[in-house]
Amino acid sequence: MSEYSREEQRKPRVAVVFGGRSSEHAISCVTAANVLQVIDRDKYDVVPVGISTSGHWVLESGDPERLSITDGKLPEVDVTAMPVLFGANRELVISEPEQVPSTLGQVDVVFPLLHGPWGEDGTIQGLLEMSDIRYVGSGVLASAVGMDKHYMKVVFQAAGLEVTPYVVIRDRDWIRDAAACREAVDALGYPVFVKPARGGSSLGITKVSSLDELDEAVAVARAHDPKVIVEASAKDPREIEVGVLGSAGGGPAQVSVCGEVAVSGGGHDFYDFETKYLPEGEEYLALSVPADLPEEVAADIRAKALIAFDAIEAEGLARVDFFLDADGRVVINEINTMPGFTPTSMFPRLWAASGKDYASLVEHLLQLAMTRPTGLR
Numbered sequence: 001m002s003e004y005s006r007e008e009q010r011k012p013r014v015a016v017v018f019g020g021r022s023s024e025h026a027i028s029c030v031t032a033a034n035v036l037q038v039i040d041r042d043k044y045d046v047v048p049v050g051i052s053t054s055g056h057w058v059l060e061s062g063d064p065e066r067l068s069i070t071d072g073k074l075p076e077v078d079v080t081a082m083p084v085l086f087g088a089n090r091e092l093v094i095s096e097p098e099q100v101p102s103t104l105g106q107v108d109v110v111f112p113l114l115h116g117p118w119g120e121d122g123t124i125q126g127l128l129e130m131s132d133i134r135y136v137g138s139g140v141l142a143s144a145v146g147m148d149k150h151y152m153k154v155v156f157q158a159a160g161l162e163v164t165p166y167v168v169i170r171d172r173d174w175i176r177d178a179a180a181c182r183e184a185v186d187a188l189g190y191p192v193f194v195k196p197a198r199g200g201s202s203l204g205i206t207k208v209s210s211l212d213e214l215d216e217a218v219a220v221a222r223a224h225d226p227k228v229i230v231e232a233s234a235k236d237p238r239e240i241e242v243g244v245l246g247s248a249g250g251g252p253a254q255v256s257v258c259g260e261v262a263v264s265g266g267g268h269d270f271y272d273f274e275t276k277y278l279p280e281g282e283e284y285l286a287l288s289v290p291a292d293l294p295e296e297v298a299a300d301i302r303a304k305a306l307i308a309f310d311a312i313e314a315e316g317l318a319r320v321d322f323f324l325d326a327d328g329r330v331v332i333n334e335i336n337t338m339p340g341f342t343p344t345s346m347f348p349r350l351w352a353a354s355g356k357d358y359a360s361l362v363e364h365l366l367q368l369a370m371t372r373p374t375g376l377r
Contacts, residue, residue: 012108019051019077022116026074031341033067038359050077110135121147136369137316138337146337159311171226188232196225237323242305243350256350260291
């Protein structure tokens with residue numbers, strides 16, 4: 001019988017769910033590798049659950065070394081591991097073909113370390129809500145809005161936050177009248193950034209300097225998402241990021257110090273996948289925590305991060321990204337409702353500089369999730 005099924009332990013059982021079907025599968029695995037290392041096993045019964053790129057749920061080993069990026073090789077969930085599913089009464093069940101199902105016991109809280117569609121976008125949150133299972137992070141609506149860069153901007157504008165001008169190219173728009181799409185983008189002025197509307201980790205993003213580069217950039221973005229968003233570039237922007245944490249009992253959210261991301265050289269025009277996660281990109285990346293900002297500017301950015309958090313009704317945690325342009329304007333870029341927890345990720349760095357180390361951060365999120373009621377809130 002699995003060590004996880006000994007109900008007499010009855011420490012809170014945490015299912016760490018990672019992997020998933022999106023193009024951010026590998027980054028989710030890397031995030032999980034780090035979170036799994038710091039959860040207090042004397043306090044929690046931890047069950048690593050992987051979701052393969054084909055959507056199969058399995059009982060993973062959770063080996064941090066195997067789930068890390070090694071020699072440039074991206075990790076993957078082991079699809080050959082034992083299949084698992086959530087059964088009745090919040091129980092995690094092993095379900096092998098031609099075998100009698102066996103239970104791993106009730107799950108008290110899920111830590112859904114999924115990035116991108118089919119995870120971070122409200123889908124797994126909906127599954128957990130229907131199963132009456134507590135989980136870390138935002139609910140269905142906030143997760144969905146935070147994933148879709150189009151509707152995120154609509155909500156931010158309604159809350160009085162300034163966003164970069166943009167054009168949305170839906171699948172039907174590009175098929176019916178690509179020329180009209182090109183004309184709308186041309187009106188933004190160049191350069192522009194062409195992005196999958198519901199992607200992350202800078203995958204599928206292209207900086208475009210002229211109209212003749214647009215079609216190829218749209219094709220790259222559409223390989224990740226049929227819905228594409230094209231954003232005008234801010235004027236000589238500095239990229240500033242802030243972490244937000246929820247508080248128990250409905251108290252005001254906490255906001256971290258500001259951090260700055262700067263990328264230069266090596267053909268990197270922006271904070272792309274390589275500079276975020278791969279060793280070969282590190283030499284072109286500079287992360288400053290805290291950011292070198294006038295006190296009043298930092299205070300303004302931190303206040304706007306809280307407005308963004310509340311605007312989408314986020315819960316638990318978020319990283320909010322801004323541009324500070326050459327004219328001193330603070331323009332919100334996006335909110336990330338499940339930011340990365342890799343060793344180089346900005347979110348844990350921001351909180352470490354704000355007095356909350358990695359292990360304390362994970363513990364705070366688990367405690368917050370376990371005290372949050374299930375159902376409508």
